[in-house]
Amino acid sequence: MVTGVGVDLSHISTISEVKGFCGNDQIEEALTGCDLVIIPAGIPRKPGMTRDDLFKINAGIVRDLVQSVAKYCPNAILNIISNPVNSTVPIAAEVMKKNDCYDPKKILGVTTLDVMRAKTFVAALRPEDIKDVTMCDVPVVGGHAGTTIIPLLSQVTPKLSKPFEGEELTALVTRIQNAGTEVVDAKAGAGSATLSMALAAENMATSCLRAMSGEKGIVECAYVASEVIPELAFFASKCELGENGVEKVLGCGEMDSYEKVQVSNAVAELKSSIDKGVEFANA
Numbered sequence: 001m002v003t004g005v006g007v008d009l010s011h012i013s014t015i016s017e018v019k020g021f022c023g024n025d026q027i028e029e030a031l032t033g034c035d036l037v038i039i040p041a042g043i044p045r046k047p048g049m050t051r052d053d054l055f056k057i058n059a060g061i062v063r064d065l066v067q068s069v070a071k072y073c074p075n076a077i078l079n080i081i082s083n084p085v086n087s088t089v090p091i092a093a094e095v096m097k098k099n100d101c102y103d104p105k106k107i108l109g110v111t112t113l114d115v116m117r118a119k120t121f122v123a124a125l126r127p128e129d130i131k132d133v134t135m136c137d138v139p140v141v142g143g144h145a146g147t148t149i150i151p152l153l154s155q156v157t158p159k160l161s162k163p164f165e166g167e168e169l170t171a172l173v174t175r176i177q178n179a180g181t182e183v184v185d186a187k188a189g190a191g192s193a194t195l196s197m198a199l200a201a202e203n204m205a206t207s208c209l210r211a212m213s214g215e216k217g218i219v220e221c222a223y224v225a226s227e228v229i230p231e232l233a234f235f236a237s238k239c240e241l242g243e244n245g246v247e248k249v250l251g252c253g254e255m256d257s258y259e260k261v262q263v264s265n266a267v268a269e270l271k272s273s274i275d276k277g278v279e280f281a282n283a
């Protein structure tokens with residue numbers, strides 16, 4: 001039977017069959033047999049809050065859901081959207097470790113909306129180079145909170161005839177980093193991004209499913225277990241997806257000096273968010 005928000009989803013014309021489940025009594029039925037689990041659950045920000053302010057409530061929600069994943073579909077790939085992503089992904093990893101089913105390739109923090117926003121804003125500023133925003137790419141690395149969101153504007157494709165620099169560059173980077181807050185403020189207490197985030201989640205899930213079905217060459221930015229920055233167990237960068245999740249972490253490519261400083265400035269915050277998640281999961 002389709003219930004709740006499932007009824008809304010069931011009207012979308014795809015080949016998917018929609019079923020709705022609700023509450024802990026139905027979590028076993030919901031998860032058994034899943035190959036891909038998307039976790040967007042949690043409370044949203046209100047104006048004035050950071051994503052980290054959600055930790056107290058969302059950390060426990062993610063821990064408990066991932067505990068059920070470990071029990072009922074331990075081999076599933078996880079797409080984690082619940083904030084603060086910089087901490088909830090490490091929480092998920094620790095829970096899977098405790099249950100002896102951790103596969104670092106299978107836990108992906110969804111940072112796709114950062115990439116979508118970067119593409120949208122870049123295309124608006126450079127219409128002469130980017131005729132079609134869907135053909136544009138902007139890698140975004142680091143994490144998914146404030147200044148840990150680092151767009152690599154030196155790597156925009158198609159190549160820009162006038163690169164971003166000076167005040168235009170700093171204003172654009174700041175806008176991309178604060179884009180989630182822009183939505184939170186605009187919704188004035190009614191939550192954070194839902195529609196753009198739903199499309200971002202769909203893009204990421206579709207990429208995972210295509211790669212799981214054997215399609216090659218699918219690349220997405222995601223916050224994953226990585227050795228790109230030696231001090232950080234998790235970091236967002238380009239990843240090649242495969243049948244089992246992250247086939248290869250591709251890293252940041254050739255960054256310019258401004259981007260290198262941004263990455264190095266983000267290390268302390270990312271490390272503390274990762275440690276906070278790991279400590280919580282093991283407490």
Ligand code: LMR
Binds near residue numbers: 045193
């Ligand atoms: C976003 O980037 O829109 C989400 O992470 C939600 C938020 O709190 O900003």
